[in-house]
Amino acid sequence: MNATETLEATRSQRLKAATRASHGALDKRIMAGEIFADRDRFARFLRVQYRFHRDIDALYANAALDALLPDLAERRRLPQVTRDLHDLEQVLPGPVPMRLGPDLPLPAALGWLYVAEGSNLGGTILYKMAGQLGLDADFGARHLAAHPDGAAGHWRAFTAALDTVLLTAEQEQQVIDAADAAFRSVHDHVELEFA
Numbered sequence: 001m002n003a004t005e006t007l008e009a010t011r012s013q014r015l016k017a018a019t020r021a022s023h024g025a026l027d028k029r030i031m032a033g034e035i036f037a038d039r040d041r042f043a044r045f046l047r048v049q050y051r052f053h054r055d056i057d058a059l060y061a062n063a064a065l066d067a068l069l070p071d072l073a074e075r076r077r078l079p080q081v082t083r084d085l086h087d088l089e090q091v092l093p094g095p096v097p098m099r100l101g102p103d104l105p106l107p108a109a110l111g112w113l114y115v116a117e118g119s120n121l122g123g124t125i126l127y128k129m130a131g132q133l134g135l136d137a138d139f140g141a142r143h144l145a146a147h148p149d150g151a152a153g154h155w156r157a158f159t160a161a162l163d164t165v166l167l168t169a170e171q172e173q174q175v176i177d178a179a180d181a182a183f184r185s186v187h188d189h190v191e192l193e194f195a
């Protein structure tokens, strides 16, 4: 993105550009983990997702965020990831200190939620691949299944709302930094689960 494009782009487009490197590194690391080789490998990916969705779980009950974003509570995926892990007879990852405190500033919360929601888009590809392991929306890959309205439409509804939240330049940077931190934290979870 050049300077003019940066000014004209929407917030979600700027987020995509700013996190391209951290997203690319994460995709590569996950695929290098051969998550579709067998159900055991896939379960490691589920444990990564569980850790990520547990980190952000409190955000879905945040009233200030709910006022800004459509269907916030419905977008929560921790219950589905948990059921996926149970389907594969996995023990849930043990408790850890909360990464995101209750006083997380709103712009930072938007950055984390951008990453969680966006991961549904890439998730549609992963969902198809999980079919090779006999996993689907009813067993083992529930959390990757597209929203009944379609993943793209559900994503556009989210980004349309995200793009219209009024923020200062400083808060704008907080959103980007938080999205980058979210990608890096998922990367840490991958290192832990695939060690």
Ligand code: HEM
Binding pocket: 012, 013, 015, 016, 023, 026, 027, 028, 030, 031, 049, 114, 115, 116, 117, 118, 119, 120, 121, 122, 123, 125, 126, 183, 186
């Ligand atoms: C938990 C891990 C992951 C997270 C947090 C994540 C996050 C994201 C985010 C935030 C976006 C939206 C980008 C945007 O349009 O603004 C996205 C899209 C995408 N991701 Fe990932 N991703 C993850 C894993 C993967 C993996 C493993 C792949 C496949 C190798 C993948 C492939 C894609 C693709 C192809 C898109 C674009 C889909 C489209 O535009 O229709 N992602 N992901």
